Amino acid sequence: MKITETGIKTALRQHGYKLTRQRLSVINAVISSKDSLTPADLYNRLNRHYPDIGLATVYRTLRLLDEMGLLCKLHTSSDCNSCTIGAPDRHHHLICSGCGKVIDFSCRSMAEFETSLAKETGFEIKDHLLEFTGYCQSCRIDHMQS
Amino acid sequence: MKITETGIKTALRQHGYKLTRQRLSVINAVISSKDSLTPADLYNRLNRHYPDIGLATVYRTLRLLDEMGLLCKLHTSSDCNSCTIGAPDRHHHLICSGCGKVIDFSCRSMAEFETSLAKETGFEIKDHLLEFTGYCQSCRIDHMQS
DNA sequence: TATCTAATTGATAATCCTTTTCAATTAGAT
DNA sequence: ATCTAATTGAAAAGGATTATCAATTAGATA
Ligand SMILES: [Mn+2]
Ligand SMILES: [Mn+2]
Ligand SMILES: [Zn+2]
Ligand SMILES: [Zn+2]
Numbered sequence: 001m002k003i004t005e006t007g008i009k010t011a012l013r014q015h016g017y018k019l020t021r022q023r024l025s026v027i028n029a030v031i032s033s034k035d036s037l038t039p040a041d042l043y044n045r046l047n048r049h050y051p052d053i054g055l056a057t058v059y060r061t062l063r064l065l066d067e068m069g070l071l072c073k074l075h076t077s078s079d080c081n082s083c084t085i086g087a088p089d090r091h092h093h094l095i096c097s098g099c100g101k102v103i104d105f106s107c108r109s110m111a112e113f114e115t116s117l118a119k120e121t122g123f124e125i126k127d128h129l130l131e132f133t134g135y136c137q138s139c140r141i142d143h144m145q146s
Numbered sequence: 147m148k149i150t151e152t153g154i155k156t157a158l159r160q161h162g163y164k165l166t167r168q169r170l171s172v173i174n175a176v177i178s179s180k181d182s183l184t185p186a187d188l189y190n191r192l193n194r195h196y197p198d199i200g201l202a203t204v205y206r207t208l209r210l211l212d213e214m215g216l217l218c219k220l221h222t223s224s225d226c227n228s229c230t231i232g233a234p235d236r237h238h239h240l241i242c243s244g245c246g247k248v249i250d251f252s253c254r255s256m257a258e259f260e261t262s263l264a265k266e267t268g269f270e271i272k273d274h275l276l277e278f279t280g281y282c283q284s285c286r287i288d289h290m291q292s
Numbered sequence: 293t294a295t296c297t298a299a300t301t302g303a304t305a306a307t308c309c310t311t312t313t314c315a316a317t318t319a320g321a322t
Numbered sequence: 323a324t325c326t327a328a329t330t331g332a333a334a335a336g337g338a339t340t341a342t343c344a345a346t347t348a349g350a351t352a
Binding site for chain 2: 096103125131
C-alpha cells in the first residue's frame with residue numbers, strides 16, 4: 001500500500017486537522033525524499049524555498065503523521081530520529097549505508113523464527129524491530145572501488 | 147561469552163584506563179541490572195549509595211564501555227538510550243514489555259532470509275538490527291489477567 | 293461572499309539531555 | 323613517599339525538543 005499526498009490529505013481531514021500550506025509542504029518534503037530525514041534536515045530543506053516555515057511546525061507535523069500511523073522511524077547506529085513516510089502495515093527497512101535510500105519490505109520468513117524463539121525462551125512475543133543495512137545496487141559499485 | 151566484572155577490569159587495564167572507584171561503581175550497576183538502564187537511571191541508582199558521583203562520569207564510563215565494545219544499546223519505542231552490558235559477538239535482544247528484562251540471543255535463522263532479500267533487492271547486506279518485544283515468562287501471567 | 297471562531301502558526305522561552313571546561317583530586321608508576 | 327598524567331565533580335555550554343502566546347488563517351456558517 002503506497003502512501004500518496006492525496007491519501008495523507010484524506011487522513012488529515014478524517015482526523016479533523018486542517019490542510020495548511022505549512023503542513024502540506026512538510027508532508028511533501030517527507031514524501032519526495034528517497035532517504036530518511038531528521039526534523040532538522042526537513043527544516044533546512046524547506047527553509048530554502050519557504051523561509052518562513054517554523055521549526056516547531058516541522059516537529060508538530062511529524063508528530064501528527066506519527067499519531068495517524070503514517071510515519072516510519074529509523075534506528076541507525078548514528079541516529080534514531082530520522083523518518084520516512086510509512087505504510088500502516090507492519091514492515092521493515094533496508095537502508096543503504098552509501099546514499100541513505102530506504103527500501104521497505106514485509107516480514108515473511110520471520111514467523112517461524114519467532115515461533116521457535118518463543119518456545120525456547122517462554123516469551124510471548126508481541127512485536128519486533130528489524131532493519132538491514134548495507135549498500136544498494138548503485139552504491140555497491142562505489143563501495144567496491146574505494 | 148558472559149561478561150564479568152573481572153573481564154571488564156581486564157579490558158580497562160588493556161586499554162590503559164584506570165580502575166577508579168567511580169568507574170567500577172557504574173560498571174557494577176550496569177552488570178547487576180537485569181533490565182536496561184538509561185544514563186539517568188544509572189545516575190539515580192548510584193546517587194543513593196554514592197551521593198558524590200557525577201552525572202558526567204556516568205556518561206564518560208558508558209562511552210568507555212561502548213568504545214571497548216562492551217555495551218549493548220537498545221531501541222524500544224519509548225527510548226533509544228538505554229543499555230546493558232553486552233557480549234562483543236553479534237547478537238539480538240528479547241525485551242519484556244512488562245518488567246524490562248533483556249535476554250540475548252544469537253542470530254541463526256537470519257542467514258537464509260538475509261540471502262534471499264539480498265538477491266531480491268540487489269542490496270549488499272552488511273548488518274542488521276533485530277529486537278523482539280513481548281512478555282517474559284513471569285510477566286506473561288500478569289499480562290493475561292489484566 | 294463576508295463573517296466568525298477555533299485551530300494553527302512562528303518566534304521565543306523553557307526543558308530536557310549530553311558534552312565541554314577546568315581546577316582539584318587520585319590511580320598507579322617510579 | 324613522590325610524582326604526573328588521567329580522572330573527577332560542578333558548572334557552563336550546546337543541541338534537540340517542547341511549551342507558551344499573540345497573531346494569523348482554514349474552513350464552517352450565514
Ligand atoms: Mn518504512
Ligand atoms: Mn545484548
Ligand atoms: Zn533507536
Ligand atoms: Zn545507496
